[in-house]
Structures are given as structure tokens and as C-alpha cells.
Amino acid sequence: MTADTIPPRPPIVVLCGSTRFWDALTEAALYETVAGRIVLAPNCNLQQPHPMWDDPARADRLKHLLGDLHLRKIDLADDVLVVNPGGYIGDSTRREIEYAHSLGKPIRYTHATPDRP
Template sequence: MPQMRSLARELGLAGFVVLTPVDAEDAPTPEQKATLDALHRHKIDLADRVLVVNPGGYVGESTAAEIAYARAAGRRVDFTDPR
């Protein structure tokens, strides 16, 4: 999350509208996870581009699903670290 917050600030100051994931400090309940997944898909629907913050090239299961959703929706997907 620190890298996401820093990048969101940098992009925001450059004039971009930034939609970031919700920072869930503790593991969400299954209901909260479903809500967050739906929220993230809605943010992807609103986006022109998706920038994946993936330190060291790592992409987790949820993020991989969001990447697939974004690509299926025709969104450009870029990564902070090459995979």
C-alpha cells in the first residue's frame, strides 16, 4: 500500500484521476471481500487505464483476476515492475 499511495499522489499531482483499491488493514470477511471485489471491478469499468503496482513482479490471485477483467473490458493494463 505505501507504494500505491505514493504513486497515487504522484499521478494525482500530475493531473490524473486515480482510483485506488480500498486499504483493508485486516483480512476482510468473505462478505467484505465480495463487496471489495465488486467495487474494484466497478473502478476498472470507470477507468481508461489500469496500472498494477506489483513490486518485484508479484501479482496475487485477486489482482490476476482483476487484470483479466480489465483486459476483457478492453482496458489498457500496465505494470510498475515487469513480469
């Protein structure tokens, strides 16, 4: 392949939402991938038991690290998809939305919220 035969880079979307809706995040990633987008998403679910975060202090440190890492994913993305079944948006997701908004990233939602149609 040469530079003139390589297709343009597909858009990159980052999924934001609570990991309590892990199945909905997985489903959204599937649909976005099939639509031809590169998907960045949470890859650790601290809601599910795992030896890497079974210690509460370690889990707290990891939560902060993953939160900051997710902001870097927003930096890389062309747009944001908020996965919010039932319209739910928690504090971490709200922080990510505010960050994406500050960067001028387009934001989509899977479900209407009380303050967004």
C-alpha cells in the same frame, strides 16, 4: 464557468495490486495524481486490523464486496496501473487484470513481471 471554458476531464486511472503493498499503492496514487489523473484505488486495507472486519465471516463478505466494487472502478477507468513491487501479482489482481483486458483497457505495470517485460 461555462461548458466551453471547462477544461476536458482528466484521464481516470485505476490502481490494482495487493494491499500488502499499501505504501506502494499510496505512492503510485500520489504520482498519478500529480501527473493530472483522477485516481481510483483500493480504499480499505483488510490486512490492517479494524473493527469493521475483525469478525472472519464479516471480513470474508467484505472481501467479496470490495472485489466486485473494484471491478466497477475498472469499468469507470480509462486505463489500469498494476502496482506490483517485485513483479508480484496475486489471484485477486490477476482477476482484475483479466477483467480489464476483456474490456480493452490499456494496462500499465509499475514493475516487470516474469511474463511481461
